[in-house]
Amino acid sequence: MTNAITEAPTREPAAAPAERRAVRETNAYAASLTAVWVVWKRDLVRYWRDRGRVIASLMQPLLYLVIFGTGLSSLMRGGSSFPKGFNYQQFLYPGVISMAVLFTAMFGAMSIVWDREFGFMKELLVAPIDRSAIAIGKTLGGATQAMVQGVVLLVLAPFIGITVTPLMVLQVLVLVFILAFALSALGVAVGSRMKSMQGFQVVMNFLMMPIFFLSGALFPLTGLPAWLTVLTRIDPASYGIGPIRKVVLEAGGVPARALDQYAIDLFGHRLSTLEEVGIMLVFGVVMMAVAVYNFQQRD
Amino acid sequence: MTAVIHAAGLRKKYGDLEAVRGIDLDVMPGEVFGFLGPNGAGKSTTISILCTLLRPTGGTAEVAGIDVVRDPAGVRRRIGLVFQDPSLDDQLTGRENLEMHATIYGLPRAERHRRITDVLEVVDLSERADSQVRTYSGGMKRRLEIARGVLHYPEVLFLDEPTLGLDPQTRKHIWGYLHDVRKREGITLFMTTHYMDEAEFCDRIAIIDKGEIVALGTPAELKDMVGGDVITLRTEDGPTAAREIQALFALEAVADNGHLRLEVKDGAEMVPRLVRELSMPVLSVSLSRPSLDDVFLKLTGHAIREEGAASVDSLRNMARMWRGGGRR
Numbered sequence: 257m258t259n260a261i262t263e264a265p266t267r268e269p270a271a272a273p274a275e276r277r278a279v280r281e282t283n284a285y286a287a288s289l290t291a292v293w294v295v296w297k298r299d300l301v302r303y304w305r306d307r308g309r310v311i312a313s314l315m316q317p318l319l320y321l322v323i324f325g326t327g328l329s330s331l332m333r334g335g336s337s338f339p340k341g342f343n344y345q346q347f348l349y350p351g352v353i354s355m356a357v358l359f360t361a362m363f364g365a366m367s368i369v370w371d372r373e374f375g376f377m378k379e380l381l382v383a384p385i386d387r388s389a390i391a392i393g394k395t396l397g398g399a400t401q402a403m404v405q406g407v408v409l410l411v412l413a414p415f416i417g418i419t420v421t422p423l424m425v426l427q428v429l430v431l432v433f434i435l436a437f438a439l440s441a442l443g444v445a446v447g448s449r450m451k452s453m454q455g456f457q458v459v460m461n462f463l464m465m466p467i468f469f470l471s472g473a474l475f476p477l478t479g480l481p482a483w484l485t486v487l488t489r490i491d492p493a494s495y496g497i498g499p500i501r502k503v504v505l506e507a508g509g510v511p512a513r514a515l516d517q518y519a520i521d522l523f524g525h526r527l528s529t530l531e532e533v534g535i536m537l538v539f540g541v542v543m544m545a546v547a548v549y550n551f552q553q554r555d
Numbered sequence: 556m557t558a559v560i561h562a563a564g565l566r567k568k569y570g571d572l573e574a575v576r577g578i579d580l581d582v583m584p585g586e587v588f589g590f591l592g593p594n595g596a597g598k599s600t601t602i603s604i605l606c607t608l609l610r611p612t613g614g615t616a617e618v619a620g621i622d623v624v625r626d627p628a629g630v631r632r633r634i635g636l637v638f639q640d641p642s643l644d645d646q647l648t649g650r651e652n653l654e655m656h657a658t659i660y661g662l663p664r665a666e667r668h669r670r671i672t673d674v675l676e677v678v679d680l681s682e683r684a685d686s687q688v689r690t691y692s693g694g695m696k697r698r699l700e701i702a703r704g705v706l707h708y709p710e711v712l713f714l715d716e717p718t719l720g721l722d723p724q725t726r727k728h729i730w731g732y733l734h735d736v737r738k739r740e741g742i743t744l745f746m747t748t749h750y751m752d753e754a755e756f757c758d759r760i761a762i763i764d765k766g767e768i769v770a771l772g773t774p775a776e777l778k779d780m781v782g783g784d785v786i787t788l789r790t791e792d793g794p795t796a797a798r799e800i801q802a803l804f805a806l807e808a809v810a811d812n813g814h815l816r817l818e819v820k821d822g823a824e825m826v827p828r829l830v831r832e833l834s835m836p837v838l839s840v841s842l843s844r845p846s847l848d849d850v851f852l853k854l855t856g857h858a859i860r861e862e863g864a865a866s867v868d869s870l871r872n873m874a875r876m877w878r879g880g881g882r883r
Contacts, residue, residue, distance in 0.1 A: 284628075287659075287661055290658055290659065290661070291659055293658075294655055294658050294659055298644065298647070298655060301646075301647065301651070302644070302646045302647070305646055305687075306646070374641075374645075375638065375640045375641050375642035375643070376642055376643065376644045377642075378638055378640075378642040379642045379643075379656070379703075380659075381608075382606065382607075382608060382631060382636055383631065383659045383660065384628045384629075384631040384632040384660065385659060
């Protein structure tokens with residue numbers, strides 16, 4: 257190497273110290289809110305850039321709805337408990353929307369492990385912000401992506417005989433976001449503990465399939481054997497999918513009384529939509545608290 | 556002038572292993588300070604403590620006048636960091652990475668754009684600013700990280716092995732950029748390296764081995780510790796030649812790879828005398844100014860780049876290449 261760049265260093269005064277000071281005096285609370293926003297926005301920008309993945313991840317729900325749904329509809333034609341003019345595919349439809357939400361929300365937290373493995377997490381961890389901002393931003397980012405993945409499926413509604421109304425879309429949007437938030441928080445809580453992507457995938461697969469199968473996405477959670485009933489009540493997603501199904505099928509013209517048969521009981525009490533939403537929110541907040549705690553522990 | 560980095564009796568223990576055992580140092584504003592030592596010497600641990608990423612188990616440290624244990628967030632606002640491994644989001648563009656950083660560090664919105672344009676220019680990335688980082692070369696990523704490190708007007712920029720895994724030409728360029736940045740920003744640079752040639756670019760160097768500083772000074776001062784020039788010669792019978800040199804000049808000649816190495820005050824005068832006075836023909840002789848390698852060897856009794864370290868390094872590089880090419 258030549259010494260062209262080792263010339264005696266010229267000491268110049270520090271550039272604009274006053275400017276520097278102005279930069280530093282920021283309110284810690286506002287800074288953390290900004291950080292939540294930055295983390296959230298980054299997740300969405302990345303999501304949007306990765307359109308291939310977005311489209312691919314719509315395939316799975318479609319397969320369930322079109323193939324699985326049509327197949328089982330014809331199996332159940334006739335002797336089922338469905339009200340007149342209503343079939344299994346319509347029953348399944350809100351379940352498939354929820355499935356898209358569930359998978360996206362839970363696997364969305366993979367980005368935490370990814371970021372840790374490929375370094376970007378370090379940039380966030382050393383920033384002068386409260387680490388809870390990272391956990392919250394990640395949870396909301398994952399939840400927003402999952403919500404989009406779920407709500408996009410509403411375009412299929414007319415094909416299976418369900419009318420879309422602005423009110424219904426609004427209700428679905430809110431309910432889907434609550435489900436997405438709770439599951440994304442669960443994912444972030446797990447992801448913040450995981451050191452490797454393989455580890456995360458193993459744990460997530462272990463959690464995801466039971467949560468999916470027990471959630472009522474594929475079959476009603478009423479009239480099941482006792483052991484299965486207990487398991488479905490433990491599954492947090494059960495309380496998120498119930499209200500979504502109610503709103504979607506009501507818009508599809510299914511009489512409220514017929515829908516009542518799908519409402520779930522807990523300790524002998526029939527849960528109202530509001531109660532189910534409440535359970536979901538509490539679960540989400542608890543999981544997010546766990547995620548925040550995990551992030552603050554890390555060295 | 557008060558020190559911008561001040562450490563006293565800094566220690567870090569991992570279980571029974573003491574990675575850093577009592578480090579004292581003062582770095583002055585505007586200095587380029589190098590931390591030189593082999594892998595595992597405690598360089599990264601020390602820099603991590605100063606950056607508040609690790610808590611010391613003993614001693615104190617202040618950066619920009621702020622205690623690293625008592626107010627880590629205060630320290631973080633005043634420092635910039637360039638890590639050993641890239642920490643960029645490679646799905647985003649260079650500019651987006653900087654925007655994100657500026658927002659997190661609370662750079663006023665009105666100023667953000669101008670400042671980002673400025674730092675991009677310093678590291679010569681203006682033209683590629685709007686390409687995704689995954690399309691960047693290793694050197695460009697490093698430059699972007701340097702730009703990001705100084706974006707929020709820190710007082711000290713910490714760099715942990717900033718040129719690791721880059722080819723020699725790129726390393727040299729990175730150094731050029733670092734000096735530009737230092738000049739423009741009036742910032743202090745504190746860096747670790749195990750490349751001896753890079754340490755020469757520093758104003759002052761601390762040589763660290765087994766968790767302790769064994770020497771501290773300017774590169775010239777450190778080289779003077781070796782005691783003048785280094786003569787390397789080859790004869791037909793090394794051991795005999797060494798004995799004769801001991802007898803004739805009272806100098807110790809060290810066998811090194813079939814050659815003899817000796818340190819002398821005035822090499823130019825010594826070479827002809829050696830050739831004349833030794834009883835056997837001298838097959839080859841060379842004279843050199845001491846390098847920091849010689850300093851390190853003299854102070855620690857071992858070379859800085861042991862075999863093991865070198866192969867770990869090449870593994871790291873392979874891992875990097877795989878990451879660079881293989882993801883997404």
